[in-house]
Amino acid sequence: MKNIVARTLVLGMVFLMLGGLAGQAAACVGKTLTLGTTADPQQTLLAEIVALLISERTGTAVTIEQFESPAAIHDAQMRANVDITIGYTALGQLEILGGDPIEDPADLFQAVKSRFSQDMNLIWLEPFGFDRQVQSAALVSDQAAPVVRRDTLRRFPALARLIGRLGGTIDEATLAALEQKSRDQAARDVARTFLRENRLI
Incomplete structure (x- = not known):
C-alpha cells in the first residue's frame, strides 16, 4: 500500500512539472520577440x-x-527595441564595456556576464561552445552567446532554459561545417537541419 501511495505521489509530481513547463510554453504563443543581428554570416546563422x-x-x-x-x-x-542578440565576449569587454583584455575565456565570460547583468540588465546565457581568436592589444579568446533583456526573461519564463539547450552544442568543427553549408543554402534551412539533427525541434 505504501509503495502504491509513493508511486502515485511521484507520478503526480512529474505531471505537475510537465504541466508547468507546457503552461509556460503556451503562455508564449501569439507573442513576438525581436532578435537583433548584423549582416555577418556567422551571426546571421546563429540568430536563425x-x-x-x-x-x-x-x-x-x-x-x-x-x-x-x-x-x-x-x-x-x-532601449528595449530588441529582446535578444548574439553577443561576443571580447567585443562586449573591449568595445561595449571599454575594459582591458582578459586572456582566460572563462574569466572573460564571467566578467562580461556580471557587468552586463549588474549595469545593463542584460543576461548572457550559456555560450554556444566555440572560441575564436580576436586581435586587440593581445590575442583574446572570443565566445558567442545569446544575450537577453532581463525583462524579456521575466515575460517569457521558459526562454532561458529553452535557449540554454543550445549551450555547448556548436564547437569549432560544427561551426565550420554549418558555415560551409550556408554558402550554398539559406541560413534558415541550415539552422533548421541543425536543430532537427540535434533533436532540439
Whole structure:
C-alpha cells in the first residue's frame, strides 16, 4: 500500500512539472520577440538557430532585425527595441564595456556576464561552445552567446532554459561545417537541419 501511495505521489509530481513547463510554453504563443543581428554570416546563422528554436518550441514569433553594427544592436537592446542578440565576449569587454583584455575565456565570460547583468540588465546565457581568436592589444579568446533583456526573461519564463539547450552544442568543427553549408543554402534551412539533427525541434 505504501509503495502504491509513493508511486502515485511521484507520478503526480512529474505531471505537475510537465504541466508547468507546457503552461509556460503556451503562455508564449501569439507573442513576438525581436532578435537583433548584423549582416555577418556567422551571426546571421546563429540568430536563425535561436529564432527557429524559440518559434518551433513555443509558438512565439521571432522577428530577426538587421543592424549596421554591434553598437547599433546594443543601443537598440538597451532601449528595449530588441529582446535578444548574439553577443561576443571580447567585443562586449573591449568595445561595449571599454575594459582591458582578459586572456582566460572563462574569466572573460564571467566578467562580461556580471557587468552586463549588474549595469545593463542584460543576461548572457550559456555560450554556444566555440572560441575564436580576436586581435586587440593581445590575442583574446572570443565566445558567442545569446544575450537577453532581463525583462524579456521575466515575460517569457521558459526562454532561458529553452535557449540554454543550445549551450555547448556548436564547437569549432560544427561551426565550420554549418558555415560551409550556408554558402550554398539559406541560413534558415541550415539552422533548421541543425536543430532537427540535434533533436532540439
